[in-house]
Amino acid sequence: MTPSSNTELPSTLPLTITHASCADDYDPNSMPVAKARQFINTFLTPVTGVARVALRSALGRVLAADIISPVNVPAHRNSAMDGWAMRFDDFQIGPTTLTEIGTSFAGQPFGHSIGKNECVRIFTGGVVPDGADTIVMQERTQANGKSITFFEGQKLGQNLREAGEDLQAGAIALAKGRLVRSAELGLIASLGIGEVSVYRPLRVAFFSTGDELVQIGNPLAEGQIYDSNRYTLHGMLTRIGCEVIDMGVVRDDPAILENAFIDASKIADAVITSGGVSVGEADYVKGLLQKLGEVVFWKIAMKPGRPLAYGKIGNAHFFGLPGNPVSVMVTFYQFVRDALLILQGVSPLPAQPLLKAVCTSPIKKMPGRTEFQRGVLYLEDGVFKVRVTGEQGSGILKSMSDANCFITLHDHVGNVEAGATVDVQILEGVI
Ligand code: AMP
Numbered sequence: 001m002t003p004s005s006n007t008e009l010p011s012t013l014p015l016t017i018t019h020a021s022c023a024d025d026y027d028p029n030s031m032p033v034a035k036a037r038q039f040i041n042t043f044l045t046p047v048t049g050v051a052r053v054a055l056r057s058a059l060g061r062v063l064a065a066d067i068i069s070p071v072n073v074p075a076h077r078n079s080a081m082d083g084w085a086m087r088f089d090d091f092q093i094g095p096t097t098l099t100e101i102g103t104s105f106a107g108q109p110f111g112h113s114i115g116k117n118e119c120v121r122i123f124t125g126g127v128v129p130d131g132a133d134t135i136v137m138q139e140r141t142q143a144n145g146k147s148i149t150f151f152e153g154q155k156l157g158q159n160l161r162e163a164g165e166d167l168q169a170g171a172i173a174l175a176k177g178r179l180v181r182s183a184e185l186g187l188i189a190s191l192g193i194g195e196v197s198v199y200r201p202l203r204v205a206f207f208s209t210g211d212e213l214v215q216i217g218n219p220l221a222e223g224q225i226y227d228s229n230r231y232t233l234h235g236m237l238t239r240i241g242c243e244v245i246d247m248g249v250v251r252d253d254p255a256i257l258e259n260a261f262i263d264a265s266k267i268a269d270a271v272i273t274s275g276g277v278s279v280g281e282a283d284y285v286k287g288l289l290q291k292l293g294e295v296v297f298w299k300i301a302m303k304p305g306r307p308l309a310y311g312k313i314g315n316a317h318f319f320g321l322p323g324n325p326v327s328v329m330v331t332f333y334q335f336v337r338d339a340l341l342i343l344q345g346v347s348p349l350p351a352q353p354l355l356k357a358v359c360t361s362p363i364k365k366m367p368g369r370t371e372f373q374r375g376v377l378y379l380e381d382g383v384f385k386v387r388v389t390g391e392q393g394s395g396i397l398k399s400m401s402d403a404n405c406f407i408t409l410h411d412h413v414g415n416v417e418a419g420a421t422v423d424v425q426i427l428e429g430v431i
């Protein structure tokens with residue numbers, strides 16, 4: 001497999017796993033999170049399939065063409081306030097009294113121009129009559145029949161929205177690559193556009209591997225567990241607009257696994273598996289994938305989620321995630337989510353800022369790897385604070401469920417004292 005740039009990256013990678021130790025401690029040969037992400041990015045080319053859809057159906061999809069505004073927004077010069085419209089030149093020093101000659105409602109313009117010492121009653125959104133250049137809000141006036149007195153201190157052009165102030169006709173309202181959320185639906189509707197071009201959804205097939213896994217609805221024998229990873233994956237993939245193809249649990253049997261990989265790669269743009277990439281199991285999955293495609297196996301310098309595989313099987317992108325339920329979620333958010341958004345045509349990727357928060361409890365941490373502790377971020381006395389969600393084992397899904405953020409402890413960071421400032425990655429709106 002040859003990346004389109006940064007060619008020195010992959011050549012040494014396939015070797016690292018064979019030298020990896022199972023121990024979950026610092027290993028100088030492991031792959032930094034940022035480098036693995038950068039490597040994956042070099043292989044990502046967005047889908048090209050496009051569909052025209054009714055505006056509402058574009059929610060959660062990605063624009064495949066610029067939305068060009070066919071109109072000025074706002075279409076007319078209009079009032080931002082309930083009040084009166086007049087000529088600024090008519091104001092004198094001190095209060096000024098003008099004569100009201102008509103009314104402009106939203107959607108029902110006055111229809112004439114105004115002259116010297118005249119004013120027009122106007123409501124929010126009402127078209128500003130020709131000749132008027134200033135709006136005074138009604139709280140700054142005193143009306144006596146049609147004689148309206150305006151207080152001192154008005155400014156030329158105040159409370160008036162110019163035609164095309166938000167958007168000029170012919171300008172790009174939303175660029176290709178934009179994810180359509182509620183605000184975009186409204187913005188597109190405000191332009192009178194009822195149909196848009198969006199990229200086709202990404203088809204993502206996934207399956208779990210492991211002989212110990214049991215599907216819901218069946219009793220557990222000793223040593224067996226219910227398969228939960230397919231449910232978190234279903235959620236995480238659906239949340240970002242993917243078409244999911246759930247292929248169930250696949251036994252740790254080379255012939256069955258091989259068929260599953262082949263089938264998945266034929267029907268999907270991306271294939272995600274969980275389990276089977278840890279050091280004990282990797283050799284045999286590795287052999288299989290080397291036969292079917294080009295896949296690199298990494299030992300990532302992170303916790304949780306150390307083993308990870310990425311590559312191509314045919315035209316499909318392949319992400320081999322670890323089996324532990326929390327590791328699946330953490331590696332999905334650190335490596336897979338952005339990759340799938342890019343494949344869906346999202347550009348630029350929405351920013352996911354790191355916030356600074358005061359950590360209320362000490363955290364043991366070894367430098368040399370990035371740790372993603374599950375945290376609860378809260379505001380206390382105007383300061384963002386964060387606490388860990390309790391037991392942080394990579395099999396404890398409750399730590400993820402209770403969390404609203406990751407406490408992201410970077411490679412160079414060591415033990416964290418209570419009261420120290422840490423980076424947090426917000427999960428609300430993301431998971
Ligand atoms: P593996 O990476 O296959 O060695 O799995 C690591 C751990 O995660 C083992 O304890 C597995 O039982 C568990 N595990 C693997 N797949 C799943 C799954 N789909 N649902 C829940 N736990 C799993």
Ligand code: MG
Pocket residue numbers: 209210211275276281323
């Ligand atoms: Mg397994």
